[in-house]
Amino acid sequence: MANPAAGMLRHARGAFLLSIVLFAVIVYHHSIIQSGYSERMSAARSEEQPHWQAAARWEWVLAPAEGGATAACEALSARVCGSPAMDGYAHVNASCLRSSPAARWWRNAAASGRLAEKAFLEAHVEQRADYDGVAVKWGLGHKAASAQACAQACLDHVPAPALTDSAQGVQDLPCNAFSWCGDASGCFEPDIHRHEYRDCWLKFAEAPLEPEVNMRGELPPDFRARHPRAPVTVQWASGVLLPAPLQPGNGTWSPRYSW
Numbered sequence: 410m411a412n413p414a415a416g417m418l419r420h421a422r423g424a425f426l427l428s429i430v431l432f433a434v435i436v437y438h439h440s441i442i443q444s445g446y447s448e449r450m451s452a453a454r455s456e457e458q459p460h461w462q463a464a465a466r467w468e469w470v471l472a473p474a475e476g477g478a479t480a481a482c483e484a485l486s487a488r489v490c491g492s493p494a495m496d497g498y499a500h501v502n503a504s505c506l507r508s509s510p511a512a513r514w515w516r517n518a519a520a521s522g523r524l525a526e527k528a529f530l531e532a533h534v535e536q537r538a539d540y541d542g543v544a545v546k547w548g549l550g551h552k553a554a555s556a557q558a559c560a561q562a563c564l565d566h567v568p569a570p571a572l573t574d575s576a577q578g579v580q581d582l583p584c585n586a587f588s589w590c591g592d593a594s595g596c597f598e599p600d601i602h603r604h605e606y607r608d609c610w611l612k613f614a615e616a617p618l619e620p621e622v623n624m625r626g627e628l629p630p631d632f633r634a635r636h637p638r639a640p641v642t643v644q645w646a647s648g649v650l651l652p653a654p655l656q657p658g659n660g661t662w663s664p665r666y667s668w
């Protein structure tokens with residue numbers, strides 16, 4: 410005859426062994442997930458791209474309409490049309506810029522209504538810097554009282570309706586970068602124009618997360634040797650517009666840096 414007490418003991422022992430096995434399986438899986446996670450984190454760190462880490466942290470902020478923060482990082486750091494200043498802006502390809510990842514991201518964000526939301530875009534102003542881009546609003550005589558006011562003009566800029574003929578220019582591209590002349594005596598550029606105090610250039614740039622930098626901080630001796638009229642420190646302030654909370658990296662040198 411079966412002993413009910415012994416049966417219960419067997420059940421209890423079985424349940425105990427089962428729970429130990431389950432616990433071991435959970436710990437094992439957790440350690441696999443942890444090691445994958447730390448590998449990804451150290452990969453992100455070794456790339457030294459703070460905005461990618463910000464993207465991972467803020468994925469939920471940038472809604473799916475734009476494909477989330479990682480997609481925004483990709484679109485806003487891609488450069489598929491080359492550097493506009495490569496040959497003195499002689500071969501700017503407007504149709505390439507129009508279909509570039511940065512322009513497409515902007516159109517999607519506008520269509521979803523996010524661009525119109527207050528504080529969706531943030532302006533990041535850098536003093537003593539000049540960023541490159543193609544002018545969507547010519548700066549000669551286009552005045553703004555401060556770098557912040559120029560940033561606001563960029564935020565407020567309404568692109569022209571879609572152009573189909575590239576020969577018509579780039580006026581249908583959005584403003585996502587700007588340069589403002591902050592020196593009362595005017596601002597040096599290695600070009601033929603006279604750049605005056607408070608001129609505000611509105612620009613479209615591919616890769617605004619890593620802007621192309623024409624000049625920054627103190628101009629190096631070789632630059633000043635090529636351009637005797639150049640000042641010691643850059644007279645411009647520049648900036649980019651990015652969806653919050655992405656932060657621009659230090660960028661890459663534009664070909665203008667070696668003009």
Ligand SMILES: *[C@@H]1O[C@H](CO)[C@@H](O)[C@H](O)[C@H]1NC(C)=O
Nearest residue numbers: 490500502503504505506508
């Ligand atoms: C301009 O860009 C478009 C799209 O990327 C490309 O198909 C076309 O060949 C380019 N035109 C020139 C003149 O490079």
Ligand SMILES: *[C@@H]1O[C@H](CO)[C@@H](O)[C@H](O)[C@H]1NC(C)=O
Nearest residue numbers: 621622625659660661662663
């Ligand atoms: C970015 O930072 C690195 C390291 O500080 C520097 O060598 C490089 O020249 C910088 N690039 C630009 C465009 O300022």
